[in-house]
Amino acid sequence: MPQILLKNALVKRLGELGYQRPSHLKTPSGAWTLKSTLLNGNADVEIKDNNSFEVTMTDHLFAECLYTDFYYGYERILKQNNCLPILLKANDTPTAWSLVTAYYSAFFAAIEIGKILGRFNTYLEQSHCSQIQGYSKNSFQGKLETGNYLGAARLDTHQGYMMIRFKSSGERPHKMAWKNLSDMFPNSERKNVFSAARQQQIKRFKEIISNDSKSRWPTPSEVRNQWNYTNANYYGSLGEEYADVFAKQALSKNGCYSWAANKRLSPNEKNIVTSIAFVNTVLLDVIDNIKPKMIG
Secondary structure: OHHHHHHHHHHHHHHHHOOOOOOOOOOOOHHHOHHHHHHHOOOEEEEEEOOEEEEEEEHHHHHHHHHHHHHHHHHHHHHHHHHHHHHHHOOOOOHHHHHHHHHHHHHHHHHHHHHHOOEEEEEEOHHHHHHHHHHEOOOOOOOOOOEEEEEEEEEEOOOOEEEEEEEEEOOOHHHHHHHHHHHHOOOOOOHHHOOHHHHHHHHHHHHHHOOOOOOOOOOHHHHHHHHHHHOHHHHOHHHHHHOHHHHHHOOOHHHHHHHHOOOOOOOOHHHHHHHHHHHHHHHHHHHHHHHHHHOO
């Protein structure tokens, strides 16, 4: 099962970080998210060039950022999923809305998992760049450019500092989130530990989230683009036809895992839509399992 591999990777990462829930943060504040910390000058910043900068903070401050980001991230994931049964049961609501809701739940979960594993993607507007440059400890003469930035975190275990190197990326936020998850997805070195069905679920999950051109399955963001932007007729009878399996499986954890264990699945229209339910189920499982360690 893919959720087991991801959960184990997250637990291992938190152990390496020595993460402890910040007991003094009784009520989380948006001022302690990682992005706010970048913008309010609470971390050391060094501008490297027009497209990259490095942030250094104590491991305690980094734990506060992780805690706060996960707290708010979990809240929006939960609210997205709470809408699913309401949308699916409403006779006058197109299933396409449910699909997009499930997608965003999975997307937000992918972002939170990525943060724990050390990948941060954020968009910086001109005002953000000016603030960050204003706090920089070096006198960089150029101008930090706006755009999507990907941050890679590493811990200096000797000094107890966390360093995050942010670099401008041409990738859009949604594509970047799935690429990060695909790149960081752990390999199962002991395949005999898992049954054939579970191995197939892992293989299917990796195929769906992969940005590899060899994969026959479109990524979740590609599916969202098709349904939300490209094909307006998916909000009508054609969409209802394609999404009938999705509608049955979206609220069934066992149904999603059974679906993914089928070796004969092909990426036809119905299965492509159902893949969103499967990915959301996996990532929600991971988020629910790691929540006690992150925020209690």
